[in-house]
Amino acid sequence: MTSWNLIYITGNGHSGSTLLDMLIGSHSKCVTLGEIHQLTLKAKGVCACGAANYKECDFWRDVDYRLQSSGGPQLSELHVDSSQESEFRRSNHALLSVLQEKTNARWLVDSSKKLTRLKCLLSDPSINVLPIHIVRRPEGVVCSNMAKGRSFYHSLRSYYSGLWSRYKYLRQKPCLTVSYEELCSFPEQVMTRIMRHLGLDFELEQLDWSSHDHHNVNGNKRTRTSRQSAIRLDERWRSKLNPWQRLVVKLASLHFVIWLRLQYGMRP
Numbered sequence: 001m002t003s004w005n006l007i008y009i010t011g012n013g014h015s016g017s018t019l020l021d022m023l024i025g026s027h028s029k030c031v032t033l034g035e036i037h038q039l040t041l042k043a044k045g046v047c048a049c050g051a052a053n054y055k056e057c058d059f060w061r062d063v064d065y066r067l068q069s070s071g072g073p074q075l076s077e078l079h080v081d082s083s084q085e086s087e088f089r090r091s092n093h094a095l096l097s098v099l100q101e102k103t104n105a106r107w108l109v110d111s112s113k114k115l116t117r118l119k120c121l122l123s124d125p126s127i128n129v130l131p132i133h134i135v136r137r138p139e140g141v142v143c144s145n146m147a148k149g150r151s152f153y154h155s156l157r158s159y160y161s162g163l164w165s166r167y168k169y170l171r172q173k174p175c176l177t178v179s180y181e182e183l184c185s186f187p188e189q190v191m192t193r194i195m196r197h198l199g200l201d202f203e204l205e206q207l208d209w210s211s212h213d214h215h216n217v218n219g220n221k222r223t224r225t226s227r228q229s230a231i232r233l234d235e236r237w238r239s240k241l242n243p244w245q246r247l248v249v250k251l252a253s254l255h256f257v258i259w260l261r262l263q264y265g266m267r268p
């Protein structure tokens, strides 16, 4: 029997998962949690409301209070990303129960992205998980990684190995695939499709995502803490990647598409 509805956003880093998280979480019946598996990690707990960590955020402090009031552990004692199945379930159930009671949301949104976490969540019959796979074209992801000091070839390899694992795992699961480029170019149409899948009507206010209160953690900090609801297609790669790099990406893409077709009969 399922007790909670959870949207799980997965995808390579720098693929627009934080933007998608904010857009869905701006619906009146959805609440975004962000990369919840990192909530209590000291160095990474910055909340979208601007609080430096969960202990300084009213929303998460109240979650902590409610956990303890119901006789449960403190928030800092939860191991929501534990590799032990019993601990994983105990911690996630405790957290989801409190969040459900506090927000009364139809859907909670977890944008942790990691495939290992998604596998554990999907194996839990208590949670109705809908995976959303966000895919951005390789040039954009590679370019963002290079801006962080990673090499071109390393970034390209890591893009395709992540993409391959996700397609392989999700190919027979009820999963929604969203293109970053389409989301940014046609946000209303893409969000309408997603919300319909969730059994909800799209609300125009969702596009003004920065005007809503959010307490999602981690993810793209610039997007989370932005006070402007910009939905801008980032195509800086067009001027940043040289012709050789663009050719290598094209060949790698072709190779990937053929392999995916041969192995699983799928099109990306």
Ligand SMILES: [Zn+2]
Pocket (backbone or CB within 6 Å): 047, 048, 049, 050, 051, 057, 058, 059, 060, 214, 215, 216
């Ligand atoms: Zn907050």
